[in-house]
Amino acid sequence: MINSFKFGSVVDDPFFTNRVEELAKVKQILESNNHLVMISPRRFGKTSLIRKTVKNLKRDVLSLDLQLVSGVEDFAAQYLKRIYRIFPSEKIKHLIKNFRIIPSLSLNPINNEVDISFKATESTLPLLEDVLNLLEQLCNSKHRAIVILDEFQEVMRLEKGFDKKLRSIMQFHKNINYVFLGSQESMMREIFEKKKSPFYHFGLFFQLQKIEKSHFKIFLTTGLKNICKQPEKLADEILLFTDGHPYYTQQLAYTVWNNVNQKASQIHAVKNAIEETIQTHDLDYERLWNTFNKTDKKTIIGLSQGNHLPLSQSGLNKNNSVATSTIFSSLKRLMQNGYVIKTNKGYEIDDPFFNSWTIKRREL
Ligand SMILES: Nc1ncnc2c1ncn2[C@@H]1O[C@H](COP(=O)(O)OP(=O)(O)OP(=O)(O)O)[C@@H](O)[C@H]1O
Ligand SMILES: [Mg+2]
Known part of the structure; x- marks a missing residue:
């Protein structure tokens, strides 16, 4: 038997639960001409939610995590690389000829992908314009793309004035829905809610909450019922401790499942799993x-x-x-x-x- 719970990375079915209203709301925004700004603390399920929404939309999706980008030139290169993943290279090649700064491209023989880089440049605006406008050009009103920029608050760290440049380009795009995800609430609010910020009110604000406990209980009970007689009792105890925090609930449920499956006592299963986890992290704490x-x-x-x-x-x-x-x-x-x-x-x-x-x- 395989453990019913998963924590750490992005989740989809059968590990994804509920979020029915959130999925509907995000879908509604992405089917309009608006952009979305989604914030929550770390590990609340932003990436999982957005991935699940776009999966059912049958749209082209470009996804980039700003935490993994080393500078503006790298941002542009990674962005272009992802455009290559969506559109046939013949179509793109012909448009890249007009770029003001020509990227160097090489085919990676291991994964058959194009590796792209731009030389460091004094002025990054033309570079960003060319790359971001390329996607807009490749799309049209019937063929609209979704661009997900994860950990978007990093924009403030990559280069001074980067936010201003991005906004000056994105504001003219009609064929793209931008999704900005962020886990540093105060920085995200500075970017999207402060009047003097270039991104002021650029997209619809959406604050993701913990998962409703009554819904989470159904998920936990279903996942635990194969291995114990009182899954509801264990589910209640787990939620009492985690209060519906998506990550920690899955983490605790995972440990409980493992222990009970290995014939540990069910009476103290949750208490013991909590102690075990705390013990494991004692040094870190x-x-x-x-x-x-x-x-x-x-x-x-x-x-x-x-x-x-x-x-x-x-x-x-x-x-x-x-x-x-x-x-x-x-x-x-x-x-x-x-x-x-x-x-x-x-x-x-x-x-x-x-x-x-x-x-x-x-x-x-
Ligand atoms: N809808 C869901 N149902 C069940 N568990 C979920 C759900 N969404 C998230 N989780 C749990 O939370 C964990 C973190 O999810 P995810 O990586 O999507 O969050 P995030 O907000 O993007 O996190 P980060 O801030 O680290 O980028 C998942 O591994 C999973 O255990
Ligand atoms: Mg994430």
């Missing part, structure tokens, strides 16, 4: 803890004790020795690094296992 300054430690302790609104009056009372501005900048820092997330509950520690580790460690 300790290292992480030691990177925090004093205020961050206080903030994390408060959050682990259920103080989800540290900036409210009651939250501040619990933390009476620390100034509001200090707590605020600590939360901001912890959020930028992905350790703390903001949900409809307020602030919380992203990783429920780390949350539990913090509590346990302090009880020793």
